[in-house]
Amino acid sequence: MATLTIVFQQYSKELHKTWVFNALVLCFAFLSSLFWLIKLRRSASKRNFPPSPPKLPLIGNLHQLGLLSPRSFLALSDKYGPLLLLHLGQSPTLLASSAEMAQEILKTQDADFANRHIPWPAGQLFYGGENIGFSSYGERWKELRKPCVTALLSWKSVQSSNYIRKEEIADLVMKLRELSFQKEPANLGKMLINIATNIIFRCVLGRKYEEDVGPEFAQVTMEVSDLSLAFSFRDFFPSIGWMDKFTGLDRKVGGTFRKFDQFLDRAIKEQEEMKDESEPSEKKNLIQILLDLWNGGTAGSYLTKKSFKAVIMFILSIRMALSCDID
Structure with a gap:
């Protein structure tokens, strides 16, 4: 019995020592965190930040943005000036709302503001920002820009698709003529959207929108634009980014990307198989031009198949989004 008492007393002493040690560790951790936060706040206060509206914990200034965000931005800029700092959740964001501030950012300080934040869904859908629109400024961006300016955005390249526009407009006139003879109504808005979509599809993919998988692909393209x-x-809220799995965003983005990627692989393979060297360069579509640059090695080491698939996806998704807005 005496032995049990001694053992219990020793155990109690050890437990007390352990509790005291844990308490000291927790106290030290708390004081260290508090010291770090105070130091961080003081260092941040010394920086020359633009004016910023009062923010709430976690959500920042999101509560000050209404359904019409441009009007909310205008009201905030009227109160705090042409350049202010907003905290959209945990993400600091600069808001410039005057021509002078825009010139300062886009021209005078262009090199400092050249890089842009890639929203997570867009980064996943557009191959990690491999195209010019999302790629970070640097040697890689410069190398990607060269073929786009010379082969895709030049006046000669734009004029090369003139025959496509003429053919599509002629088809529209013929359809309107047939409907007028049959005395049937014409949905001119829908017909104009179809023409615009056909033009972009023929310029990029070398086929009309209505052919084969047109409607199915249009649905996937709209999903890309929306997502x-x-x-x-x-x-x-980067600290709770895992919530995207519970909202279903991860699954939707992954599924849409796989469908679009498979379509682009088929389209590229189709153009590779039907490639005709005798075809004049002014009648080549976007995929054929990019394939020539890629296979010829004239686009530098940065233009990969992944890169020009990102370019194709970017152009098509924007085109479909604009068509939807017109509708």
């Missing part, structure tokens, strides 16, 4: 602008916890 690239979807709300993601990773963008506004």
Whole structure:
């Protein structure tokens, strides 16, 4: 019995020592964190930040943005000036709302503001920002820009698709003529959207929108456009970015990307198989031009198949989004 008492007393002493040690560790961790936060706040206060509206914990200034965000931005800029700092959740964001500030950012300080934040959904859908629109400024961006300016955005390249526009307009006139003879109504808005879509499809893919998988592909393209602008916890609340899995965004983005990627692989393979060297360069579509640059090695080491697939996806998704807005 005496032995049990001694053992219990020793155990109690050890337990007391352990509790005291844990308490000291927790106290030290708390004081260290508090000291770090105070130091961080003081260092941040010394920086020359633009004016910033009062923010709430976690959500920042999101509560000050209404359904019409441009009007909310205008009201905030009227109160705090042409350049202010907003905290959209946990993401600091600069808001410039005057021509002078825009010139300062886009021209005078262009090199400092050249890089842009890639929203997480857009980064996943557009191959990690491999195209010119999302790629970081640097040697890689410069190398990607060269073939795009010379082969895709030049006046000669734009004029080379003139025959496509003429053919599509002629088809529209013929359809309107047939409907007028049959005395049937014409949905001119829808017909104009179809023409615009056919032109971009023929310029990029070498085929009409109505052919084969047109409607199915249009649906996937619209999903890309919508998801690239979807709300993601990773963008506004990085600390709880895992919430995107529970909202289903991860699954939707992954599924849409796979469908679009498979379509682009088929389209590229189709153009490779039907490639005709005798075809004049002014009648080549975007995929054929990019393939020539890639296979010829004239685009530098940065233009990969992944890069020009990102370019194709970017152009098509924007085109479909604009068509939807017109509708």
